Amino acid sequence: xxxxxxxxxxxxxGARFLDPVVLSRIDNxxxxxxxxxxxxxxxxHRSPHIGLSLDFAEHRAYxxxxxxxxxxxxxxxxxxxxxxxxxxxxxxxxxxxxLDISRSMSFGTHHVSKLDYARYLAACLTFFSQKQxxxxxxxxxxxxxVEYIPPSTRHMELILYALDKAEPGRxxxxxxxxxxxxxxxxHRGIVLLIxxxxxxxxxxxxxxxHLRFRGHDLIVFHVLDPAEMDFPFDEASSFRDLESGQMIxxxxxxxxxxxxxxxxxxxxxxxxxxxxxRIDYVVLNTAQPLDFALFQYLxxxxxxxxxx
Numbered sequence: 001x002x003x004x005x006x007x008x009x010x011x012x013x014g015a016r017f018l019d020p021v022v023l024s025r026i027d028n029x030x031x032x033x034x035x036x037x038x039x040x041x042x043x044x045h046r047s048p049h050i051g052l053s054l055d056f057a058e059h060r061a062y063x064x065x066x067x068x069x070x071x072x073x074x075x076x077x078x079x080x081x082x083x084x085x086x087x088x089x090x091x092x093x094x095x096x097x098x099l100d101i102s103r104s105m106s107f108g109t110h111h112v113s114k115l116d117y118a119r120y121l122a123a124c125l126t127f128f129s130q131k132q133x134x135x136x137x138x139x140x141x142x143x144x145x146v147e148y149i150p151p152s153t154r155h156m157e158l159i160l161y162a163l164d165k166a167e168p169g170r171x172x173x174x175x176x177x178x179x180x181x182x183x184x185x186x187h188r189g190i191v192l193l194i195x196x197x198x199x200x201x202x203x204x205x206x207x208x209x210h211l212r213f214r215g216h217d218l219i220v221f222h223v224l225d226p227a228e229m230d231f232p233f234d235e236a237s238s239f240r241d242l243e244s245g246q247m248i249x250x251x252x253x254x255x256x257x258x259x260x261x262x263x264x265x266x267x268x269x270x271x272x273x274x275x276x277x278r279i280d281y282v283v284l285n286t287a288q289p290l291d292f293a294l295f296q297y298l299x300x301x302x303x304x305x306x307x308x
Contacts, residue, residue, distance in 0.1 A: 020111075020112040020116070020117055020120065020286060020287070020288075020289070020290065021110065021111045021112060034127060058086050059072060059075065059083040059084070059085060059086065060083065060084055060086055061081070061082070061083060061084075062081075062082035062083060062084050066084050067084075070084040070085050071083070071084055071085075072084065072085050093134050093135070093189050093190055094134070094135050094137065094151040094185070094187050094188075094189025094190065095126070095129040095134040095135065095136050095137070095151060095189060095190045095192070096136070096137035096138065096139060096150075096151050096185065096189065096190070096191055096192070097122045097125065097126055097136075097137070097138050097139070097159075097192045097194065098139045098141065098178070098181060098191060098192065098193045098194065098211075099118055099119070099122050099138065099139070099140045099141070099163075099166065099194050099195075100118070100140075100141060100142070100172060100174075100193075100194060100195035100196065101115060101140045101141065101142055101146060101166045101167065101168050101172075102141075102142040102143070102168060102170065102171060102172020102173075102198075103142070103168050103169060103170060103171055103172065104168075104172065104196055104198050105118065105168045105172075105195075105196055105223075106168040107196075107225055107228070108225055108286065109225055109226065109227040110225075110226070110286075110287065112286050113225075113286075114196055114223050114224070114225055114286055115166070115167075115168050116286075117223055117284070117286040118194045118221075118223050119163045119164075119166060120290060121194060121221065121223075121284070121290060121293050122138065122159075122163055122192075122194060123159075123160060123163055124290055124293075124294060125192060125293075125294070125297055126138065126156065126159055127156070128294065128297070129190070130153075130156055133153075134151075134190070135151040135152050135153050135155075135189075136151055136152070136153075136155060136156060136159060137149050137150050137151035137152065137155060137159070138155075138158075138159040138162055138163070139177075139181045140162065140166050141172070141177035141178070141181070142168075142169075142170045142171065142172040142173075142177070143170060143171055143172055143173045143176065143177065144176060144177050144180075145177045145180050145181060146166075147162050147166075148181070148184065149162060150184070151187075151189065172198070173199070173203075174195070174197075174199055174203060174204060174207035174208075175203060175206060175207040175210075178193075178207040178208070178210050178211060179207070179210040181210075181211070182210035182211050182213060182214070183210075185211075185214060185216060186214075188214055188215045188216055188217075189216055189217070190216070190217045190219070191211050191216045191217065191218045191219070192218075192219050192220075192221070192297075193208070193211070193218065193219070193220045193221070194221045194223060195220075195221075195222065195223070196222070196223055196224060196228075197222050197266075197270065201266070201269045201270055201273055204270060204273075205273050205274075205277070208220070208274075208277070208279065212277065212279070218279045218280075219279070219280045219282075219297065219300050220274060220279060220280065220281045220282070221282050221284055221293065221296075222267065222270065222281065222282065222283045222284065223284050223286060224263075224283065224284070224285060224286070225285075225286050226285055226286065226287050228263065229260075229263060229285060230260070231256050231259045231260055231263075267283050271283075280300035282296045282297075282300070284296075
């Protein structure tokens with residue numbers, strides 16, 4: 001990747017569009033993605049060698065027509081022969097977003113539901129990857145694969161259309177749809193999984209295994225509403241399980257701290273297990289600006305690139 005981020009930097013240009021609540025007022029997903037990504041990229045250093053890696057690969061004897069700026073003059077001084085430097089070329093990759101659109105993703109306590117946030121995130125990251133010359137794709141799923149768009153340089157409009165019409169409605173699970181998607185990913189690439197992970201860590205890791213089997217780089221975004229993380233409720237009431245529809249009576253004073261502890265333990269266990277499998281895992285609060293998610297993604301890609 002030819003971009004470098006300034007740690008802790010947030011671009012003021014376009015920043016007002018990065019608030020998820022403001023983004024919810026933009027109907028056009030392509031406009032939304034372009035606005036967020038272009039605003040975010042203003043906070044990055046652009047390499048003058050776009051499309052080329054700065055990692056030295058080898059020397060080659062100078063041939064007529066070669067750019068003389070690539071001649072290694074120090075090597076010429078030692079050998080009295082002309083050699084040019086060759087660098088590792090950046091190659092495009094398959095990039096696919098796997099988006100959970102199960103019923104629980106419809107939850108939201110402010111203007112943006114988890115699915116809205118995930119849709120914005122998917123659109124921005126896909127647009128970002130296309131700008132990096134990657135082949136982009138999308139799969140939406142609940143308890144089965146709902147829509148599958150294979151990675152291609154020509155599928156950006158199809159992906160935006162699929163994201164725009166994505167609606168939560170059915171209960172979800174991870175294992176069956178991720179296994180099927182994994183079977184369709186025949187070329188190694190970058191797989192970005194976005195979900196609220198309403199399953200125990202054993203099931204999550206077993207489902208993710210199908211995406212790692214062929215050597216894909218897997219990056220995971222765990223999207224949660226602020227209320228799911230902090231449980232701010234203080235009055236006794238009945239809560240509906242969005243997956244099963246079951247009503248559960250709850251007295252917050254007695255259960256709030258236990259609930260927060262369970263959420264912390266759940267995310268901590270997922271983080272530990274994903275880290276052990278060398279998978280980048282990021283918890284996202286839907287109240288966070290999207291440039292935070294983009295920065296996390298870019299940082300993850302840089303880590304994976306260095307490992308490779």
